[in-house]
Every structure is written in structure tokens, then in C-alpha cells.
Amino acid sequence: MFGRYGGLSEEGVLGLNKRNGDYILRFNPRRLYPLVDDKLKTKRLALAAGIAVPQLYGVIETQHDIRRLPEIVKDHPEFALKPAHGSAGDGIVVISGRSSQRYRTISGTLLDDDFLYHHLSNAINGQFSLGGVQDVVIVEYMVRFSPLFERISYLGVPDIRVIVYRGFPIMSMVRLPTRASHGKANLHQGAVGAGIDLASGVTLDGVVGTQVVTHHPDTTHAISGLKIPDWDVILDISARCYELTGMGYIGVDIVLDRDLGPLVLELNARPGLAIQIANRQGLLRRLKICDARANFEAPVAERVAFAQQEFRHPVGPVLATEAVVASVA
Amino acid sequence: MNNRHIYVLSAVLALIGLALFAYKSQVLGFPLQPQEQTRVWTIEAAVRFDPGPAAVKATLRIPNLTPGFSILDENFISRGFGHATRSAPAGRESQWTLREARGPQTLYYRAQVYRDASRMAEDTTPPFPEQPELDEPSRIAMEGLIAEVRRQSADVASFTTELLRHINHAERDPYVSLFMSRGSAQANAAELATIFLAGAQIPARIAHGIQLRSVPGPVQAQQLLEVHDGVEWLYFDPETLEQGLPPDFLIWWRGDEPVASLEGGSNLDVTLAVQQNLLDSIVVAERRAELTGSHAMDFSLFALPIATQAVYAVLMMIPVGALVIMLLRNFIGVKTFGTFMPVLVALAFRETRLLWGIVLFAIIVSLGLLIRFYLEKLRLLLVPRLTTVLTVVVLLMAGISVLSQKLELQPGLSIALFPMVILAMTIERMSIVWEERGATEALQEGIGSLLVAAVAYVIMGLAWLEHLIFVFPELLLLVIAMSLLAGRYTGYRLLELRRFKALIPSRSGS
Numbered sequence: 001m002f003g004r005y006g007g008l009s010e011e012g013v014l015g016l017n018k019r020n021g022d023y024i025l026r027f028n029p030r031r032l033y034p035l036v037d038d039k040l041k042t043k044r045l046a047l048a049a050g051i052a053v054p055q056l057y058g059v060i061e062t063q064h065d066i067r068r069l070p071e072i073v074k075d076h077p078e079f080a081l082k083p084a085h086g087s088a089g090d091g092i093v094v095i096s097g098r099s100s101q102r103y104r105t106i107s108g109t110l111l112d113d114d115f116l117y118h119h120l121s122n123a124i125n126g127q128f129s130l131g132g133v134q135d136v137v138i139v140e141y142m143v144r145f146s147p148l149f150e151r152i153s154y155l156g157v158p159d160i161r162v163i164v165y166r167g168f169p170i171m172s173m174v175r176l177p178t179r180a181s182h183g184k185a186n187l188h189q190g191a192v193g194a195g196i197d198l199a200s201g202v203t204l205d206g207v208v209g210t211q212v213v214t215h216h217p218d219t220t221h222a223i224s225g226l227k228i229p230d231w232d233v234i235l236d237i238s239a240r241c242y243e244l245t246g247m248g249y250i251g252v253d254i255v256l257d258r259d260l261g262p263l264v265l266e267l268n269a270r271p272g273l274a275i276q277i278a279n280r281q282g283l284l285r286r287l288k289i290c291d292a293r294a295n296f297e298a299p300v301a302e303r304v305a306f307a308q309q310e311f312r313h314p315v316g317p318v319l320a321t322e323a324v325v326a327s328v329a
Numbered sequence: 330m331n332n333r334h335i336y337v338l339s340a341v342l343a344l345i346g347l348a349l350f351a352y353k354s355q356v357l358g359f360p361l362q363p364q365e366q367t368r369v370w371t372i373e374a375a376v377r378f379d380p381g382p383a384a385v386k387a388t389l390r391i392p393n394l395t396p397g398f399s400i401l402d403e404n405f406i407s408r409g410f411g412h413a414t415r416s417a418p419a420g421r422e423s424q425w426t427l428r429e430a431r432g433p434q435t436l437y438y439r440a441q442v443y444r445d446a447s448r449m450a451e452d453t454t455p456p457f458p459e460q461p462e463l464d465e466p467s468r469i470a471m472e473g474l475i476a477e478v479r480r481q482s483a484d485v486a487s488f489t490t491e492l493l494r495h496i497n498h499a500e501r502d503p504y505v506s507l508f509m510s511r512g513s514a515q516a517n518a519a520e521l522a523t524i525f526l527a528g529a530q531i532p533a534r535i536a537h538g539i540q541l542r543s544v545p546g547p548v549q550a551q552q553l554l555e556v557h558d559g560v561e562w563l564y565f566d567p568e569t570l571e572q573g574l575p576p577d578f579l580i581w582w583r584g585d586e587p588v589a590s591l592e593g594g595s596n597l598d599v600t601l602a603v604q605q606n607l608l609d610s611i612v613v614a615e616r617r618a619e620l621t622g623s624h625a626m627d628f629s630l631f632a633l634p635i636a637t638q639a640v641y642a643v644l645m646m647i648p649v650g651a652l653v654i655m656l657l658r659n660f661i662g663v664k665t666f667g668t669f670m671p672v673l674v675a676l677a678f679r680e681t682r683l684l685w686g687i688v689l690f691a692i693i694v695s696l697g698l699l700i701r702f703y704l705e706k707l708r709l710l711l712v713p714r715l716t717t718v719l720t721v722v723v724l725l726m727a728g729i730s731v732l733s734q735k736l737e738l739q740p741g742l743s744i745a746l747f748p749m750v751i752l753a754m755t756i757e758r759m760s761i762v763w764e765e766r767g768a769t770e771a772l773q774e775g776i777g778s779l780l781v782a783a784v785a786y787v788i789m790g791l792a793w794l795e796h797l798i799f800v801f802p803e804l805l806l807l808v809i810a811m812s813l814l815a816g817r818y819t820g821y822r823l824l825e826l827r828r829f830k831a832l833i834p835s836r837s838g839s
Contacts, residue, residue: 004826007833017659018819090765118708125711127761188766210831277831 012285013276019249020270023287027166027248028269035245036267040084040138045244051237052263054080054141054255061136066120069139078142081116083123085135091128092184093119094142094157106142107155107183143263146256148229152176152192154218156183160196160234160254160262163271163283166296167242169235169307170286172196173278174203174228179218187274192216194223195279197313201231204313207277234262235304241267243300251275279313286311335817339810346806353801357618360610363796367443369401369608370541372579374438374601378594380430385593389438390582393420396562398579399448401608401616403440410436420582434594442541442579443613455534455557458527467508471528474504478529485531485558486572489522493554493570496521519552519567520585532557536564537588538580545604550581550588611800630799643676645798648808650675650785655815657784662822663777666755671782673748678786681747686786687779689747693725694775697756698763705760719753 008015014023035041046053057079058072059065073079077098083091093116094106102110120137122128129135149158156177163171173195177183180190187193192213194206203226206213215222228234238252241264251271254262276283289310298306353359358367376389391414392400405412410425425436463471478495482488496518499505505521519535526533536553553574554565564574581601582588591597615631630641650672657663665671678686700721704714726747733739755778763771788794798804821829 004830004833005821008821008826008829011832013821013825013829013832015819015821015825016662017822021817021819114708121710127711188770190767207831210828212831273829277829280832282832 012282014283023249032247036269038084039266042267046264049244054263057139059136066117072139080140080142082138083128083135084138085129091123143255144258146258151221152216152223154178157255159185162238162252164238164242164250165290166248167239168290168303169238171275173275193278199308199312201228230261239300239303335813339813342806343810346803349803350801357614359614359800363792366607367610367613369441369443369606371604372440376436376589377598378591379433379596380594383593384428385430387425387591389423389589391421391423392581395580398442399445401441401443406437455532457530458532461524461527470504470507475529489556489565490570519554522554534583536580536583538578539601541577541579543605547600547602642799646789648805650789652808653785653788657781662824664774665778665781666758670751671778671785673751674782675785677747696725701756701760722749722753
């Protein structure tokens with residue numbers, strides 16, 4: 001057991017306690033949390049800073065507003081409903097069209113007004129927010145995801161998560177929805193996480209839970225080797241999110257829209273640790289490299305250059321896939 | 330941020346806690362074990378006499394310096410008499426006075442004494458005794474005896490033993506028989522020894538005491554010879570020559586005088602009696618704190634009314650339960666519903682016992698979940714839905730109680746103590762996790778919560794721990810110290826070792 005402990009720490013793997021104690025508590029001041037916990041605020045901040053986000057159609061703030069939904073989406077047959085304080089994708093409903101009086105979700109389920117209004121009312125009452133506080137629902141542009149990921153995702157929108165440490169992108173992955181995750185890009189629910197080489201923007205092998213997978217479980221296409229377009233733009237806007245919020249340890253969630261390119265979906269002040277499994281690399285090693293060598297005063301472009309140079313995959317030893325699979329089995 | 334600050338703070342807190350704990354347990358004698366009892370003896374002197382026609386004054390010597398024992402409580406029972414206690418050269422005296430009395434009188438003195446190793450005969454070193462006044466032949470006999478005994482001995486202790494041996498064999502010893510023939514024939518061995526020791530310039534006195542037995546009843550006072558060797562008092566049994574204070578021997582009074590004296594009356598008769606009883610150690614410690622003027626007791630939980638004490642006995646264990654949860658969550662990595670929900674469930678387990686607690690918890694939560702899934706179909710707003718779930722939980726609890734009454738299953742009744750609001754919230758959150766993350770995760774967290782509650786219950790239920798925390802609440806400072814330290818533990822959690830198994834290089838093995 002101590003061997004394992006030593007092995008993890010040698011690999012520079014970041015644990016929950018260390019993430020909370022040494023990074024989140026230290027670099028994410030409490031007073032800044034509302035900026036990222038409230039997706040509406042994040043969206044407005046990003047707009048002001050010129051960072052691309054999905055267009056806002058409207059906000060449902062009260063029980064009464066729910067009836068305004070048809071009016072808000074009058075000109076938009078496709079839209080997404082998001083509780084502003086929702087976490088881990090909870091409570092998000094994506095409507096991709098209408099048939100007669102009903103709304104069709106992205107997974108093909110038909111929802112009547114009743115169901116949708118009930119869902120909105122739950123969201124406003126805080127069912128999906130941390131601590132159950134009153135919430136508002138954002139009605140926004142439905143991302144048409146780029147065909148790039150079509151072969152390796154099942155329904156839903158794959159998104160890219162970049163961990164940004166004091167302005168430096170240090171690790172990233174793409175989250176691919178699966179049948180098991182009900183089309184959600186949520187690793188907890190069974191989505192595939194695949195690491196991305198920070199220097200080139202090329203995907204690595206994926207993981208489901210703690211299992212390494214080389215092919216998408218539903219579409220059976222190979223996951224690795226995919227070059228993500230606009231990678232420089234993605235790194236650039238991720239790095240700029242630091243100035244946006246002032247928080248030193250965040251996860252930036254980005255989607256690739258077919259027409260609009262990279263859009264920032266949301267920021268996360270407590271990004272999960274599974275990204276390490278997806279990359280088969282420890283975060284701590286990279287955090288320490290930043291602490292040791294990075295110039296934290298540098299402008300965005302310089303920070304991105306530093307990250308691309310320092311964090312070319314692999315940073316430190318990486319295990320042969322067979323060895324990983326063997327150790328998992 | 331500053332780790333040293335935290336280390337210092339926790340060290341200070343731990344030190345304060347431990348110091349208070351040590352003081353209370355070692356100095357004040359607070360018991361470390363529950364239901365610890367201290368042997369306490371009730372000693373009694375009954376003074377009987379027939380008063381004369383005029384004013385009567387009875388004096389009783391009462392214990393003062395009692396090496397090895399402390400007095401817990403004492404009282405004087407004297408109907409109609411004026412009463413005073415005062416210090417006398419030979420110790421303490423109780424004096425009863427009455428202008429006019431009729432018929433036989435009985436006065437009582439009662440005290441409770443307990444063993445107290447810290448109590449020594451702490452009076453100061455006595456001055457050298459004066460030479461006894463004797464006629465010439467007696468003095469010559471005494472000096473001869475002293476010279477001979479001195480020859481046969483090395484120090485005060487052996488001198489005394491040797492002297493007593495000579496006295497006890499008076500018929501064979503020419504000096505002693507000569508001395509006794511000169512008029513002091515009434516004197517017993519101890520009294521003779523004090524005279525000779527005075528002649529040899531060694532301070533000595535007679536101590537009268539009683540044997541504290543477990544059999545109740547009257548006891549005879551016994552004599553001991555106390556000799557000061559310049560450093561401390563030594564004790565000798567004048568008959569058996571044994572040195573040292575016999576076990577369970579309480580010194581009542583000292584000197585040549587009898588235990589009581591009477592002026593203005595006749596037929597004085599004093600009976601000493603002893604009875605052993607067991608007293609809760611807490612009571613003894615409380616009393617001792619009071620006597621030593623310590624305020625430890627004024628600010629303890631024992632100052633509260635009994636009913637409040639019972640509440641605090643439980644409340645004081647909650648931090649311990651929280652500590653258990655902290656360890657399980659931050660060091661092991663167990664997931665639970667709500668941070669401290671398991672503590673409240675563990676509290677409920679106190680009434681239901683563990684097995685029944687788990688069974689009842691599982692029944693309520695699974696029935697509640699079924700109903701919650703049905704409610705989901707009705708599309709209720711959040712707060713009305715919570716209200717419904719809560720009401721259903723209360724009804725379920727009532728139903729289980731009634732049913733178990735019919736089936737005569739006692740534990741089913743104690744379900745009333747389950748924290749129903751917490752249960753309702755647990756059901757709500759579990760159903761949401763079930764919907765959003767799937768059944769596996771929901772069951773995992775549910776079982777995790779139950780497991781943590783069970784561990785917390787077992788630890789909070791340790792009788793000795795509960796006793797320790799209640800008697801020594803300062804130990805909770807240690808809990809704070811530990812939480813502070815744990816708050817800066819940034820190492821891996823045990824379950825993370827498994828989670829990140831794929832990241833461990835194969836050479837370190839897995």
C-alpha cells in the first residue's frame with residue numbers, strides 16, 4: 001500500500017486533499033466563486049472580454065417566466081436550457097427541434113410543455129444547484145458540434161476541458177458522450193475521457209472510469225490521433241479565462257461549434273481529477289513545473305507558448321498502454 | 330496557509346487539553362473509568378456520660394493529621410450542646426458544653442475518610458524533647474539502658490526497635506525492671522519508650538488509631554510509637570516491633586491523653602466504630618476539589634442539573650462522531666450523503682441498537698425512495714415535494730412503530746428517534762443521484778453513509794470514551810487539534826490509491 005502511495009506521489013498525481021488544500025483554497029478566493037458558479041455571470045464576463053460563448057436567448061428567473069419560454073425561443077427551433085448554478089451538467093436539457101406541440105430532445109425523446117415546465121420549475125427552485133438555493137435558467141444557443149467528433153461520440157456534445165493554473169493551460173482532455181452517459185459529457189456517468197497533447201492538440205487514448213479504452217465503446221472508432229482544430233484558439237481563450245475571473249485553479253469547458261468554432265461553455269472552480277487518468281499523467285508534476293519555471297506576469301501568448309513547450313506529451317514517463325491495462329485488470 | 334501556525338496552534342490546544350486532563354485525573358482524582366468507586370470509611374465516636382449537677386464540658390480528640398487518608402466530610406451530632414472545634418497541641422479537639430443536662434447523654438462524631446496516598450504527616454520537624462524529670466536511680470537506670478541500646482543500634486530506627494525489645498522483655502532487663510520498680514509501673518511499653526527516647530534526645534510520641542476494616546462494628550484503638558529521625562516520622566508497633574504504618578490504619582489522635590475527657594460528669598465511655606462503604610469516585614473527586622479550593626468543579630458539566638447532564642453526555646460525543654467522519658472522508662475517501670448526516674443517524678442508532686438501526690434505516694429509505702419515484706411522475710414543485718416526502722417518512726415511522734408494537738418487537742418503537750428531516754433530505758438527494766448518476770452511485774453513497782454511521786455509532790458508544798469526554802471535556806480540544814492538523818493533510822486518500830491505480834508506474838508494483 002505504501003508502495004502505491006509512493007508510486008502516485010512519484011508520478012506527481014494530484015489527490016483531492018491536495019487539490020483542495022493547496023490549490024483551490026489558495027488560489028480560488030471565496031469571493032470570486034459567484035463568477036464561475038453562476039453561468040449567467042460567467043457568460044456576461046466572457047462577452048465583455050470578447051471571449052466567444054453560446055448566444056444567450058433569454059433568462060427564466062421566476063415561476064412566472066416559465067410561460068415566456070415559447071416566446072423566448074420563437075425564432076430558435078434549437079436551444080439549450082441550463083440552470084445557472086447547475087453542477088456537473090445536472091439539469092441541462094437540449095432541445096433539437098419540435099414536432100407538433102412537443103419538444104424533441106437531442107436524444108430523440110419527445111417532451112410536452114408540462115414536463116418541460118415541471119423541469120424548469122424544479123430548476124428554479126434549486127433542485128440542481130449546490131445547496132438547493134433559488135436558481136435561474138439560461139436559454140441559449142444549441143451548439144452544433146463539429147463533425148470532427150461524430151465518429152467517436154454517441155449523441156450529446158463532446159466538450160474539451162482545460163485545466164488552467166494561474167493563467168497557464170496545464171492539461172486538457174476531451175469528454176466524449178456514450179450511450180451509458182445518456183449523451184452527457186460527464187465522466188461520472190460513463191462518458192469517455194481522452195487526454196489531449198497540449199502542444200499539438202492531438203487526442204490520446206481514452207478512459208472509462210479507470211479503464212483505458214482505445215476505441216469508443218458505442219461507435220467502435222479509434223479515439224486517439226484526432227487533431228483538434230483551432231487548438232491555438234482553445235489554448236488562448238482558456239488562458240484568458242484566468243484574467244476573466246482572477247481564479248488561479250480552474251477548469252475551462254469549451255465546445256467546438258461547427259460554424260462558430262470554440263465557445264466557452266462554463267468555468268469550474270473545482271475541476272475534477274479524472275483528467276489525470278485520461279492523460280495517464282499527474283497534474284502535480286505540471287503544477288510544480290509552472291511554479292518552478294513559469295513567469296506568472298507574462299502575457300497570454302507567452303503563457304500559451306510556455307505550456308505548449310513544457311507540456312508536450314508525455315511530460316515525464318508514460319506507461320505503455322498494455323502495462324496500464326494489465327495493472328487495471 | 331501558514332502550516333507552522335497550524336502546528337503551533339494544535340500543539341497548544343493539545344497541550345492545554347492534556348494538561349487539564351492530567352491535573353484533573355492525577356491531582357483531583359477524577360476517575361478514568363466509568364462507574365469507578367472509591368472505598369470510603371465512615372468512622373464514628375460515640376461519647377456517653379452521666380452529667381453532674383453543674384455545667385458539663387466534654388472534649389473529644391478528632392483526626393487531624395492522618396497520613397494516607399483524607400477526610401471527605403465530618404459532622405457532630407449533639408442535641409442541645411454548645412459545640413466548638415479547635416486546634417490543640419496534639420491535634421484537633423471537639424468540645425461540647427452544656428450548662429445543665431439531665432440523664433445519660435450521648436454525643437457523636439462522624440467522619441468519612443478515603444485513602445489518599447498524597448497525604449503525609451506534614452507537620453514540621455519537632456524540637457528536641459526535654460529531659461524527663463526523674464529521680465536519681467531512675468535516671469541512672471535510663472542512662473544505662475540508653476547506653477546499652479545505643480551500642481546495639483546504628484540509627485534512630487534500629488535504636489527504637491532495640492529499645493522496644495528491651496522494654497518488652499522487662500523481666501530479663503535489669504535497667505528496665507529497675508526503672509519500672511521506681512513507680513512508673515502503670516506505664517505501658519509505648520509510654521515507657523517515649524520517656525527513654527526523650528532521654529536519648531529523640532523526638533517521639535504516641536499515636537492512637539484504628540484499623541479500618543470492611544466489617545462494620547466497634548473497634549479498639551491501638552497504639553503506635555511515632556519516632557522522628559530528623560527527616561520524617563517513623564512508625565513502630567510497640568508490641569510486635571514492626572516498623573511502618575500498618576495498611577488501613579487511621580491515626581485518630583496523638584499524645585498520652587485518652588481520646589476523650591470530661592469535666593462535670595461521670596461514667597465517661599467512648600466507643601469507636603467503623604463502617605466501609607463504596608462511593609462514586611466522582612463524588613469524592615468533587616469534594617476533594619472543593620477542599621483544595623480548585624475551581625475545576627465549578628465549571629464542570631457536573632454543575633448542571635441532572636437532566637441537562639444527560640443531554641450533554643450525548644452532545645459531547647458528537648464531535649467524536651464528527652472526527653470519525655472526518656477521518657473516513659478525508660483519509661479513506663468514503664462518500665456520504667450530507668457531511669454530518671451519518672452522525673445524526675449514529676445518534677439514532679444509540680436508541681435502536683446497531684442491527685435494528687440499520688434494518689429500520691434501510692426500510693424507511695427504500696420505502697421513501699419508492700414513494701419519491703412515484704412523486705417524480707406527478708411533477709410536483711420542489712418544496713411541496715419535500716414536504717410530501719417528509720410527511721410520508723413520519724407516517725412510515727409511525728406505521729413501523731405501531732406494527733412492531735402489535736408484533737411485540739421492542740426495537741421498532743425506538744424508530745421515533747430517527748432524524749426524520751435528515752431522512753427526508755437523504756431520500757430526496759438519493760433519488761436525484763439515482764436519476765442523474767445512476768443506481769450504482771446512489772447505492773454506493775447510501776451504503777457508504779450507513780457504513781460511516783455504523784462506525785461512528787460503535788465509536789460514540791464506547792462507554793469509557795463517553796465517560797472520559799464527559800468528565801474531561803477538555804479532551805475535545807484534542808479533537809480540535811486533530812481537525813486542524815487534518816485540515817492541512819494534502820496527501821492521497823486511501824481510495825484514491827485505487828482510483829489512480831492506472832497512473833502508478835509498474836515498477837513500484839500494484
